[in-house]
Amino acid sequence: MKNTATDFDVLIVGAGISGIGMAAHMKEKAPDHSFVIVERRESLGGTWDLFRYPGIRSDSDMHTLGFDFEPWRHEKSIADGPSILEYLERIVDERKIRDHIRLEHKVLAADWRESDARWHVTLETGEGERKHLTANWLYLGSGYYDYDEPYDPGFDLGEFEGQVLHPQFWPDDLDYSNKDVVVVGSGATAVTIVPSMADKAAKVTMLQRTPTWMFSRPAKDALANFLRRILPEKLAYRLTRWKNITMQDFAFKMARNKPEKVKEGLHKRIRKSMGEDYDLAPFTPPYNPWDQRLCLVPDDDLFQAMKNGKAEVVTGHIKAFEKGGVRLKDDRFLPADIVVTATGLKLAVAGKIALSKEGQPIDLAQHFYYKGCMFSNVPNLAVVFGYLNASWTLRADINSDFICRVLNETRKQGVDVAEPILTPQAEAAIEEDDIFDFSSGYIQRSKHIMPRNAVAYPWRLNQEYVLDRKRMKQDPVDDGLLEFRRHGANAKFADQQLEAAE
Known part of the structure; x- marks a missing residue:
């Protein structure tokens, strides 16, 4: 394995709508933090570059599937795939994001190490070379479905010759x-x-x-x-x-x-x-x-x-x-x-990345969502899973904005770890909710891999954008549940830091 000790404040996985959106928000709202976008494919765009079937288009209007910071200029509100790609390409050029994108870099695994407050990330390049990068934060903009294989309904094609x-x-x-x-x-x-x-x-x-x-x-x-x-x-x-x-x-x-x-x-x-x-x-x-x-x-x-x-x-x-x-x-x-x-997608969580904490596997199905953005007792990790009843980008925007606020708060407090803490006692008192109140086959087939969901906010992935946006923008970041600390210590402030043994 080639070890290139390249450090970033934020490693963004995926150069589709979610990843590009996070990069643009960071440029504007957290400009003092470094970032890189790693994309497994040979071009950016995610869904809008992968799917090439006839008529590929949005099934949401582009005034909500578009970003809150970048107006949609085309005459058609229901846009075709090439127009959406053009929109994303323009954003990465105008906002100087392209230089931060590394194509043909597939994330295989990421291990959190408290001793240096870093995710140690293993990647594979298009040439099959293994790389090792480290980042303080991992932001998963890898979408919601399996890029390698679709849902297979198990058809027996029998005598069909077409x-x-x-x-x-x-x-x-x-x-x-x-x-x-x-x-x-x-x-x-x-x-x-x-x-x-x-x-x-x-x-x-x-x-x-x-x-x-x-x-x-x-x-x-x-x-x-x-x-x-x-x-x-x-x-x-x-x-x-x-x-x-x-x-x-x-x-x-x-x-x-x-x-x-x-x-x-x-x-x-x-x-x-x-x-x-x-x-x-x-x-x-x-x-x-x-x-x-x-x-x-x-x-x-x-x-x-x-x-x-x-x-x-x-x-x-x-x-x-x-x-x-x-x-x-x-x-x-x-x-x-x-x-x-056209039998549907196969859902995937966290881009199928093997997540771990100090070498111990992290099973997100055992963790609760925190504000539809982070996970209980998992430090410095954020994710985008869009709305089922509205445009995907609405969640991508508010999650990006919120994580920028968290990044700025860590700098303000002189700390490098932010972790939503859910104690065993508090977890035992939580009333769980069905994560998706939808009967669609692709949703029902995937519930067993989905993170846990509470009835009460903030331990849930909500499906009400207007309320979520208000909460994510106005509620204090330091809410008593999101713990801010210096690595290697339980102390909140830098002057209370206990240096971790090297």
Whole structure:
């Protein structure tokens, strides 16, 4: 192993939205702290560089998926992948972040050592070389899913002789012109792929085991574009962002409090697109809206493809993959030259990094979230796991801002360790909560690896952005739970430090 004793105040894992956001916040709010971003892939962008399937786009508006510090300038609020990448590339250049990024550096393990208040991090480069870096803080912006493998539903492909692909590993040279395509799944990825492939394919069938609640909206935000014409850019962005956050919050709470009314509204929109006599069965799930994430249909593209006869939504269970297509249990046969398994992601915690403390493994499933940002009894470690009911970046922004406040507080107090302390007595008194009140398959499959969640704040990953933002900005950082100390000592202040034995 090559040992290069390179020290940083903060080592940021991942050069996607979360990592780039943290770097930008540090540049502005904690400029005296050094940082590096390590990215396992050969380019930045995370999700928006990895996924290359047709039509790849956001399923949140870019006024909330964009950062709070950087206005979204494009006309389309529901943006395609290349536009989002362009936005991130511009930020890393304008804010001089690019020089801090080390590509093709995959973090394998990180061990916390109290004697020097450092995470000792083992990385592997693209050439297979092992490196060792140290950092006072570890900030995990590595996303929420496994980059190496998607969820495998265990399909027996039997006699099927066509191509089978997963959206996570889309080939660059796929020719689907005049071919029959079956997309298995009904989530955001399937809803994006189906209308995007329909223009060239002979026909695209979305095969769903269970329907999904869908809502349509224009890809362009008329009010946002109007405000940009008459107001300064940053003010127009702030107003649009506030409007969209308020609407998201209202819609989610309405779905939880008055689900039948929301169902009626969603069905009304679909009938407006498909006609008053349209059978709504393919878009009527057996659960309430926002029990799973709603799927966005920008500019009615899915419904338009269906009306044109180029796309179809079929509900059923797969019996077998046969020569030439897919046989359902009710004996219907769906012709297919290509099958796309849009069956979901496989969740991963902490980027699958082997975390340890003094050589002892850290199992985050045994630790409580602290303010949706840190973990009980784990020092100098922060993470981003975005909102399920709102845009990912909303959490990324408030977590970055909060950790910058913590970094500045450690400097102010002359200490180098910040650790959310949860005593055994306090932990025994905690009432636990379901970490995700969502019935989505990818969520339910992964609960066993997720950190613990309390009913009461701050030991929880909350799903209420407006309240979280207020707390994270206004509550004191030194709250009596987040312990500040000098390494090798339990003392809080530098003048009380007990030097650790070397």
